[in-house]
Amino acid sequence: MNIIEMINVRKSFKGILLLNHVNAFFQQGKIYGITGSNGSGKSVLFKLICRFINPDEGEIRIHPDYFSKGSDFPSNFGILIDRPGYMAGLTGFENLKRWAEIQHQITDRDIRETMQLVGLDPAATQKMKSYSLGMKQKIALAQAIMENQKVLILDEPFNALDADSVKNIRKLLLRFKQEGKTILMTSHNQEDIDLLCDHVYQIRNQTLELLASTSAISEAKSEFK
Numbered sequence: 001m002n003i004i005e006m007i008n009v010r011k012s013f014k015g016i017l018l019l020n021h022v023n024a025f026f027q028q029g030k031i032y033g034i035t036g037s038n039g040s041g042k043s044v045l046f047k048l049i050c051r052f053i054n055p056d057e058g059e060i061r062i063h064p065d066y067f068s069k070g071s072d073f074p075s076n077f078g079i080l081i082d083r084p085g086y087m088a089g090l091t092g093f094e095n096l097k098r099w100a101e102i103q104h105q106i107t108d109r110d111i112r113e114t115m116q117l118v119g120l121d122p123a124a125t126q127k128m129k130s131y132s133l134g135m136k137q138k139i140a141l142a143q144a145i146m147e148n149q150k151v152l153i154l155d156e157p158f159n160a161l162d163a164d165s166v167k168n169i170r171k172l173l174l175r176f177k178q179e180g181k182t183i184l185m186t187s188h189n190q191e192d193i194d195l196l197c198d199h200v201y202q203i204r205n206q207t208l209e210l211l212a213s214t215s216a217i218s219e220a221k222s223e224f225k
């Protein structure tokens with residue numbers, strides 16, 4: 001089942017073409033890797049998919065089950081693109097709780113469990129202003145996954161993480177895949193991509209090219225709308 005379909009998408013900023021003729025289908029239960037050099041448009045691609053920005057041309061279709069009624073934005077998406085703005089004077093738990101209060105879907109216990117999953121101590125009294133980069137990254141990851149979203153859009157999820165944390169998060173993402181979640185991720189580390197991804201795309205010459213697949217993707221075709 002296709003969750004996200006990109007049909008002939010084009011995006012430029014101030015007349016400078018960034019992405020052109022982007023065609024891709026993202027299917028449920030797979031992990032997709034997006035690679036490409038700095039500034040090639042990986043984060044922009046994710047922002048397009050999340051509808052934070054609009055394409056100049058073409059269409060990005062999201063499976064109707066992934067919208068809440070009356071919403072223009074995909075629900076069921078856990079998103080880590082830019083690290084969320086946080087309250088420096090609050091603890092990690094308190095910050096996550098504030099974000100959780102927007103949706104009112106999860107309990108304090110869910111937040112604590114998520115913190116443990118990403119390797120943070122939920123009882124820590126340390127304020128976020130003294131968090132290391134890696135700890136902030138874990139908070140951003142926790143925020144993206146804490147509501148048990150079915151689709152995860154993770155831009156550089158392993159940034160600033162130490163080796164053990166990378167292993168832990170890799171395991172977590174593979175577990176999520178087994179649970180049927182769909183994951184789109186970018187990484188500069190080829191090992192992350194090789195270990196995790198079913199399909200790998202590269203942004204090159206302003207378009208998205210399929211680099212490698214472990215299952216048939218060329219047979220995929222538009223399934224909805």
Ligand SMILES: Nc1ncnc2c1ncn2[C@@H]1O[C@H](COP(=O)(O)OP(=O)(O)O)[C@@H](O)[C@H]1O
Pocket residue numbers: 013014018036037038039040041042043044045
């Ligand atoms: N809102 C914006 N306005 C103008 N230019 C932008 C905007 N967002 C991204 N860009 C430009 O698009 C290019 C690709 O950015 P990005 O997707 O962040 O690259 P990366 O592949 O490193 O994630 C960069 O040159 C960036 O400056």
Ligand SMILES: [Mg+2]
Pocket residue numbers: 042043044155
């Ligand atoms: Mg980026």
